[in-house]
Amino acid sequence: MRQRSIGGIVRPKGWHNVLMRGSLFLVLGLFCLYYLFPLIVMASTSLKSLAEIREGTLLSLPRAITFEAWGKAWDSACVGVRCDGLKPFMWNSVAMAVPAVLLSTTLGAINGYALTKWRFPGADWIFAMILFGAFIPFQVILLPMARTLGQLGLAGTVTGLILVHTVYGLAFTTLFFRNFFVGVSDGILQAAKVDGAGFFRIFFQIVLPMSIPAIVVTVIWQFTQIWNDFLFGVAFTIGDSNPVTVALNNVVNTSTGVKEYNVDMAAAIIAALPTMLVYVVAGAWFVRGLSAGAVKG
Amino acid sequence: MASGIRLSKLRKTFGSTEVIKGVDLTIEPGEFVVLVGPSGCGKSTLLNLIAGLETVTSGEVRIGEALVNDTPPRDRDIAMVFQSYALYPTKTVHENITFGMQTRRIPHEAQQAALKEFSKLLQIDHLLARKPGQLSGGQRQRVAMGRALVRKPEVFLFDEPLSNLDAKLRISMRTEIKKLHQRLGKTVVYVTHDQIEAMTLASRIAVMDNGHIRQFGPPGEIYEHPVDLFVAGFMGSPPMNMLPGRLRRRDGSLVFEPHGAEAELHFPLPSEISDRLDAREGAELVLGMRPEAIFAAGTELPGPNRFVFEKTVEVVEPTGPDTMIVFSIGETELIARVRPEDAREAGTRFRFEVDLSKAKIFDAKSGQSL
Numbered sequence: 001m002r003q004r005s006i007g008g009i010v011r012p013k014g015w016h017n018v019l020m021r022g023s024l025f026l027v028l029g030l031f032c033l034y035y036l037f038p039l040i041v042m043a044s045t046s047l048k049s050l051a052e053i054r055e056g057t058l059l060s061l062p063r064a065i066t067f068e069a070w071g072k073a074w075d076s077a078c079v080g081v082r083c084d085g086l087k088p089f090m091w092n093s094v095a096m097a098v099p100a101v102l103l104s105t106t107l108g109a110i111n112g113y114a115l116t117k118w119r120f121p122g123a124d125w126i127f128a129m130i131l132f133g134a135f136i137p138f139q140v141i142l143l144p145m146a147r148t149l150g151q152l153g154l155a156g157t158v159t160g161l162i163l164v165h166t167v168y169g170l171a172f173t174t175l176f177f178r179n180f181f182v183g184v185s186d187g188i189l190q191a192a193k194v195d196g197a198g199f200f201r202i203f204f205q206i207v208l209p210m211s212i213p214a215i216v217v218t219v220i221w222q223f224t225q226i227w228n229d230f231l232f233g234v235a236f237t238i239g240d241s242n243p244v245t246v247a248l249n250n251v252v253n254t255s256t257g258v259k260e261y262n263v264d265m266a267a268a269i270i271a272a273l274p275t276m277l278v279y280v281v282a283g284a285w286f287v288r289g290l291s292a293g294a295v296k297g
Numbered sequence: 298m299a300s301g302i303r304l305s306k307l308r309k310t311f312g313s314t315e316v317i318k319g320v321d322l323t324i325e326p327g328e329f330v331v332l333v334g335p336s337g338c339g340k341s342t343l344l345n346l347i348a349g350l351e352t353v354t355s356g357e358v359r360i361g362e363a364l365v366n367d368t369p370p371r372d373r374d375i376a377m378v379f380q381s382y383a384l385y386p387t388k389t390v391h392e393n394i395t396f397g398m399q400t401r402r403i404p405h406e407a408q409q410a411a412l413k414e415f416s417k418l419l420q421i422d423h424l425l426a427r428k429p430g431q432l433s434g435g436q437r438q439r440v441a442m443g444r445a446l447v448r449k450p451e452v453f454l455f456d457e458p459l460s461n462l463d464a465k466l467r468i469s470m471r472t473e474i475k476k477l478h479q480r481l482g483k484t485v486v487y488v489t490h491d492q493i494e495a496m497t498l499a500s501r502i503a504v505m506d507n508g509h510i511r512q513f514g515p516p517g518e519i520y521e522h523p524v525d526l527f528v529a530g531f532m533g534s535p536p537m538n539m540l541p542g543r544l545r546r547r548d549g550s551l552v553f554e555p556h557g558a559e560a561e562l563h564f565p566l567p568s569e570i571s572d573r574l575d576a577r578e579g580a581e582l583v584l585g586m587r588p589e590a591i592f593a594a595g596t597e598l599p600g601p602n603r604f605v606f607e608k609t610v611e612v613v614e615p616t617g618p619d620t621m622i623v624f625s626i627g628e629t630e631l632i633a634r635v636r637p638e639d640a641r642e643a644g645t646r647f648r649f650e651v652d653l654s655k656a657k658i659f660d661a662k663s664g665q666s667l
Contacts, residue, residue, distance in 0.1 A: 187379045187382075188383045188386075190345075190348075190370075190377070190379065191379060191383035191384075191385075191444070192396075193349075193350065193369070194375065194377045194397075195396050195397035195400055196400035197400045201400060205396075209387035210387055
């Protein structure tokens, strides 16, 4: 938090309050440590050599830092019978997640816009139906979806996975955008209509630039969901078209006698990095979007 | 030449509620018509029907000669200013103003010329690079006006454009809107709930209530000759005093006897009113008197049809130029407008004089002016 935003808070004074604050931060620090602990262990293990892992304990920090395990996890660890590391599967995941996020976000935005700003008979009913999609458990749609993909000739392909994630994500993205657009004043839409703009011109030139906070939230949500998805990946792809989550599972399960903990840990971190990157990059935009929206039009 | 507007038998229902219940209204080209009424009377809906932002349930909307019932807003040659200003928050002032011209593919040079002309006129030429969030309320209001003006449409629609401004700014913007209208000579339909705005701006006022137009006429006529109790009570601040009572004959002439008043307090009616009421002796009526028709006895030049009575001052409310004195007759509170130097403290007896030639008589049951 910036200095300016906490400088104005009046706090009670005295030793009692200092004690209370001290214990508050102690408890918060403990929780923080508790949450960070797995990550610390993973990171430190991934930087050790196999010999060091065998000698030391789980908690000891690496004595000699080596990136060998990271290199191996990236391009030479064995996934099943193929020993190219996670690299090809990372690209599978990118090729799946990026289009699926873009498609589901764009369609969700248009849905939300149409459902709130171009009301038509039955709009509420349709929204309720779309919303229902958000409550359907993944497992329920596995078989019908597998059949659909087979009929479409998309079984076992990344394209098929994009379709599954786009369709499944629509419920959430529509919900996010619909809730955001409900708060956008109808006056702006009316003004734009009087100004001569139609459905798509209003959408792209007026509404979409206003909805950066909603776009960022949706992108973070969708990217995390799609990137981290395991079930659809394992069910609808085979071998070379696996996304990285499935490949990670296979790396860990493919053993050649010795369990390479350092490689497993490095692979897990590599597979998780893109979502963290999205949080950091989009999160900054998110805050900027929020504060821009705080100024009333 | 500006276009006129003609509404005939216009109705609008939302679900099962009828909001506009058969409105007929003819607005001459170049006229400044104000739709005024309490909230929920349907005035904004009526404006939206003219704009094309709502669909017509039945009846006709004509702008100029054309029937526009099924014409979308952008093809109606109208511009609209909204209560919330409705500026596009992500666009600069410049882009806000030119957006309507862009969508109509008006050549760039013409856009720039119009922008220059009106930003200068509205004194917003130094704000063009800013976003609406960086403007004050008054500046946003000007930008919203600019956005409407640049396209030079035939009809301007204003939906309570001043109600989000502070009192001082509201008065100066009011004058500016009037000046703009005199200068451009376009047809204006202006919605407000503020009867002073209506009085000052309008060439004709339409007083609306509950989906009907109660009275349509020039401000003076609306103020001086309200057709019913609703219009009489709505226009004027403080509102017209409404004194319920009965028509009696005393010494051969008709007098108005307020309910619950002392025996000697009966208002002699001027002959032009009593002539019309001859047959209604004993009828339940309401006597309407504007606060300025009641003043301190002897402070105005003597005239016909004056009546002097004495009452106790209950509340004194100075406004600066005038002082309002609240007193009661029977159960009814009345307000007199007196000069500040004539005012007396609360609790003292006060001699009031009323000019009955300015009084109105209404039927108590139907509310109609008699």
